[in-house]
Amino acid sequence: MILIAIIIGCIIGAVIGVFAPMVSYTYSGYLAIAIIAALDSVFGGIVATLKKNFNLTIFVTGFFGNAILAILLTILGEKLNVDIYLAAIVVFVGRMFTNLAIIRRYYVDVVMKKIEEKKSKKKVENEK
Amino acid sequence: MNKKQIAITLGIMCLILTMGTVVQVRTINSANQIVAQSFADNELRDQVLRWKERYDTTYANLQNAEKKLEEVRETASANTEGSEEKEAELKKNNMLLGLTNVTGEGVVVTLKDNDAVDSSKVLDLSNLLVHDGDLLGIVSELKNGGAEAISINDQRIVSTSSITCEGNVISINGEKVSSPFVIKAIGRPTMYSALVRPGGTIEYLNSRIIATISQEDNITINKYNGVISSKYMQYDE
Numbered sequence: 560m561i562l563i564a565i566i567i568g569c570i571i572g573a574v575i576g577v578f579a580p581m582v583s584y585t586y587s588g589y590l591a592i593a594i595i596a597a598l599d600s601v602f603g604g605i606v607a608t609l610k611k612n613f614n615l616t617i618f619v620t621g622f623f624g625n626a627i628l629a630i631l632l633t634i635l636g637e638k639l640n641v642d643i644y645l646a647a648i649v650v651f652v653g654r655m656f657t658n659l660a661i662i663r664r665y666y667v668d669v670v671m672k673k674i675e676e677k678k679s680k681k682k683v684e685n686e687k
Numbered sequence: 688m689n690k691k692q693i694a695i696t697l698g699i700m701c702l703i704l705t706m707g708t709v710v711q712v713r714t715i716n717s718a719n720q721i722v723a724q725s726f727a728d729n730e731l732r733d734q735v736l737r738w739k740e741r742y743d744t745t746y747a748n749l750q751n752a753e754k755k756l757e758e759v760r761e762t763a764s765a766n767t768e769g770s771e772e773k774e775a776e777l778k779k780n781n782m783l784l785g786l787t788n789v790t791g792e793g794v795v796v797t798l799k800d801n802d803a804v805d806s807s808k809v810l811d812l813s814n815l816l817v818h819d820g821d822l823l824g825i826v827s828e829l830k831n832g833g834a835e836a837i838s839i840n841d842q843r844i845v846s847t848s849s850i851t852c853e854g855n856v857i858s859i860n861g862e863k864v865s866s867p868f869v870i871k872a873i874g875r876p877t878m879y880s881a882l883v884r885p886g887g888t889i890e891y892l893n894s895r896i897i898a899t900i901s902q903e904d905n906i907t908i909n910k911y912n913g914v915i916s917s918k919y920m921q922y923d924e
Contacts, residue, residue, distance in 0.1 A: 564694035568701030575702070576709025584729045584736075587714045594707050601704070615693055622700055 589630045592644050596625035599651040602658040609665050625651075749914065785845035785911040789836050793873035793906045796825055796882065796889075799897040800866045814895050817866050819852040821892055822859075825870055826850065828888045833875030836908045840864040843911040860913055871906050 582590055600622040607613040629647045636643025760777070764770040781787045801815040809815060822839060829837055837844040842859040849859070856863045872878060879902050882889050892898040 560690055561694045561697060564698035565701045568698035569705045572702035572705030573709050576706040576713070579706065579710050581714045581717060582710055584714065584733050587711060588729065590707055590711050590714075594704070594711060597700075597704050597707070615696060619696060619700070 588644065589633055592629045592633050592647055593626040595648060595651045596629040597622055599655050599658075600625055602655050602662075606658045606661050609662065784915065785836065785843045786915075788907060788910050789873060790905060790907045791835075791873040792876065792904050793834070793871065793902075794829075794879050794882070795901050795903055795906065796829075796870040796872070797897075797899045798822070798825070798866070798868040798870070798892065801896045803897070817857075817868060817896050819850050819857050821896070822850050822857065822868060822870070824888055824892075825882070828882055829870070829872045829874070829878055832878035832881035834872040834878055835874045837870065837872045838908045839868055839870050841909050843909060845911045845915060847915055860911070871908050873906055873908060876902065 600618065603621065604613065604618045607618070629644075629651070632647055633644040761774075764774045764777070778787070782789055798817045798821060800817055804815060806812055806815065826837055826839075826844060839850070839859055842848075842862055842864060845860075847860075851858050853863065856865045857868075858864075879900065881887065882900055884890075889898050889900055
């Protein structure tokens with residue numbers, strides 16, 4: 560159910576995106592940072608699901624809050640002539656890598672446990 | 688919150704995320720695909736696009752206005768006496784000004800950057816390129832030889848034309864043109880001999896770049912597609 564909703568959402572989003580008007584080049588930088596922030600929230604959500612402490616409210620507020628905060632910080636940085644968006648990218652992408660590492664470790668652990676179980680079963684059979 | 692609500696929320700979020708991503712990718716693809724470091728660059732790029740659009744619309748307007756002018760002229764000259772003479776005069780004047788397409792016999796000169804020589808063995812690479820001076824020399828020689836209409840890469844040479852160097856391209860009539868340059872000229876056949884004589888312009892240019900010339904019976908030269916305007920000069924009785 561959830562997977563179907565996600566896939567349908569992605570397809571409809573892509574179709575709307577193809578036909579939607581293009582953003583002016585000046586503002587495409589803000590949109591890019593919002594996308595990075597949203598992606599970061601998605602990875603955070605996956606990690607939370609794996610750790611079994613996923614909370615939809617926190618996920619949704621993080622998704623939109625991070626994106627909006629990133630855009631606002633970028634605008635502020637532009638007004639102050641400081642490239643704040645670089646800091647935002649470093650933080651978000653860095654967190655993405657950490658989350659990816661956590662996800663990887665989780666699945667590596669799962670696979671390793673299965674292999675070891677098989678081995679121990681064989682050992683038991685051999686001893687018999 | 689039940690499962691249905693969660694599914695709908697996640698679906699909407701995925702929708703927003705993919706939509707944003709697709710729009711962003713399209714925007715970046717339509718731009719020059721150069722990753723800009725600062726937002727000032729983007730502003731300039733935006734402005735260039737805007738001005739290009741404005742130029743296109745203005746040019747279309749100009750074309751329309753010219754068509755209308757032609758119509759008005761035709762009706763006006765049809766209504767008055769001695770109209771045929773006037774129209775003939777008008778046509779002749781327009782031809783001389785470079786505002787009409789013209790055909791006739793003449794010569795075609797082609798100038799190309801020299802790519803036959805190994806560039807690593809040359810002291811000064813700029814010697815192998817066609818410069819604005821070369822074009823000016825050819826144009827002067829053609830005019831001296833009796834050319835009546837000249838165009839370089841379809842840019843008609845009129846009374847207000849200039850041939851200038853703009854970095855790595857050459858600007859003629861404010862339009863950028865680049866190698867190979869095809870110079871068409873209609874006029875007296877003596878132009879040909881004026882250019883190919885021993886020690887003449889073609890021989891001199893061939894020592895650096897690749898210059899070829901041919902005599903042709905039927906050349907068409909397009910009209911000048913800009914506007915010749917005057918602001919400071921006034922008619923003196």
